């Protein structure tokens with residue numbers, strides 16, 4: 048027998064549970080403006096410090112500081128604010144409609160709105176995103192018609208996805224938004240394949256893929272990084288680290304040992320770790336990675352460091368597994384408040400205009416919901432049942448034709 | 457005896473096994489502190505300790521691979537896959553590894569794991585929270601596939617599965633967690649309270665794998681079902697006035713072929729019901745077996761009632777879900793021929 052201590056199985060435990068004081072002392076944060084910005088064509092080997100820092104532009108006073116400041120026009124900042132607010136207000140409204148039994152399911156992106164919005168605006172029309180279910184901001188930033196969202200959520204007769212998909216698992220090809228699915232992670236590799244196809248054809252579009260930090264544990268994540276690296280695919284691969292995967296804190300996905308951005312190092316890809324609640328930082332990192340991709344320097348992994356301020360979905364109650372007031376203690380603030388504060392600091396916005404914008408968006412959303420309700424909510428209205436058999440194959444085979452007949456539709 | 461719903465009965469089975477056998481451990485997505493998205497592991501971490509019931513990364517392939525490694529070492533892991541729809545990333549581990557480890561190692565290694573996973577429709581869960589994948593496991597030799605239909609069986613079958621030395625896929629009909637759903641979604645829903653199978657012993661007992669249950673005796677036609685469809689078929693039979701015998705398979709591998717043959721020999725007619733889509737479904741195997749073994753006793757063609765051959769569509773939940781009307785129509789066809 049050796050005189051070593053006996054082996055022990057380590058199970059990660061979060062710093063705070065319900066009833067404890069929220070604690071974020073363990074987080075690795077940087078000051079706004081403190082992280083260097085290398086040339087986007089620099090060799091990966093010269094950037095291995097970046098995955099352990101946190102790229103931030105907005106400081107505590109709402110000023111844009113440091114080398115990553117993208118110097119956006121006030122108009123663009125206001126567009127971003129508008130889309131982020133629209134996302135938040137729409138989420139709130141839909142959550143309430145779920146409580147009233149008007150749909151089966153909903154998920155919010157509360158606290159993560161800067162990500163989808165900034166990246167949607169920073170990238171071009173020919174670029175394709177491979178979103179997660181928390182990327183409504185992408186569609187809001189591109190003015191996707193609200194009524195389509197509402198009809199999809201109600202699975203009613205006007206649902207653009209014809210009643211086939213769960214609420215919020217949208218597909219909007221013309222808006223650069225790839226079809227969502229309920230299984231997490233499985234489209235991360237599609238983003239790489241799409242980018243490889245664009246390179247193969249000699250086109251100029253790139254792809255951006257998303258995965259939650261929890262889902263980086265799936266093989267899909269590692270496979271996508273391998274292919275992106277091997278073929279220098281023009282793709283931006285994003286990990287939205289909102290600290291939680293349903294009830295599991297990020298330690299269950301490996302965050303005790305390293306950062307998610309640092310996973311890039313082993314694949315020979317640059318890894319950027321970015322304040323995901325900072326609209327300007329998200330924008331800046333995205334255009335850096337886009338420039339790298341567009342100039343044939345290959346893929347970048349971006350960790351967007353944020354916080355899931357709401358429950359996982361309408362089926363979840365986060366007070367069962369984390370302190371009820373934890374969201375208020377998130378050290379990187381709220382993305383909407385921070386962008387608003389920045390615009391106000393620039394003298395380009397004020398509380399009155401903000402209140403007017405909220406009122407206007409609330410009214411627009413209310414009108415879209417009314418229009419959708421007039422078609423019907425879940426169970427009151429649905430597409431023709433014949434639709435159930437369409438789209439399995441391009442043309443239905445005998446089985447589907449017989450079954451359709453058996454059902455009498 | 458205590459009154460339990462299926463969630464409580466499963467929880468009780470796990471509780472009993474954690475207490476009885478230090479080699480039993482549970483892991484899966486959100487099963488630890490939180491107790492699982494369907495609450496099946498509620499309280500088990502607190503009662504039995506952090507290393508006995510803990511959260512896993514979102515990696516179904518990783519969960520099953522590590523469970524196999526633990527099983528090979530001598531533990532009896534009971535991993536949970538949060539929804540059966542998400543078991544597919546683990547399919548290679550189940551098919552190429554768990555199912556064959558004993559065979560290919562000449563018995564040196566084996567994988568005594570029990571993979572619990574909620575499955576099935578009727579909850580407006582759309583394409584990826586509603587599927588019934590039992591046929592893709594039944595096709596793989598070396599895996600056992602168990603599907604309870606009530607709290608009493610759920611507990612006894614789960615304990616038997618954990619004690620079984622072979623890998624078991626344990627599919628839980630999530631639509632039955634809270635009550636015996638008969639497909640009448642527009643009527644008052646029943647709970648397990650007051651149902652005979654909601655009376656569950658608190659301690660250890662088993663329901664053997666491979667033994668079907670006769671839910672209802674009858675002389676006119678044999679109805680074979682499992683999972684949620686047991687209750688839908690029972691409701692349809694009771695409303696039809698046909699004296700049907702209803703067999704709940706409880707496990708599809710091992711399959712109680714004797715119970716099936718004995719019943720069909722008596723009735724001469726057979727209706728097979730499952731939620732999963734029809735083509736290549738487990739009903740095809742059942743139909744072939746009945747035909748091979750009971751051909752000369754059959755008075756009418758074997759009927760299969762199954763999900764349509766489409767993905768599971770959200771808006772069309774009740775058009776897709778096999779309901780009492782389709783079962784009644786099949787019963788009538790079987791009786792008329």
Ligand SMILES: Cc1ncc(C[n+]2csc(CCOP(=O)(O)OP(=O)(O)O)c2C)c(N)n1
Nearest residue numbers: 229230231259260261262291292293485542
């Ligand atoms: C393959 C697969 N496994 C499990 C699930 C169940 N599930 C849905 S969301 C989720 C958590 C995902 O967490 P994360 O990737 O961190 O994204 P977040 O929800 O935090 O945005 C899980 C486990 C699923 N949808 N797909």
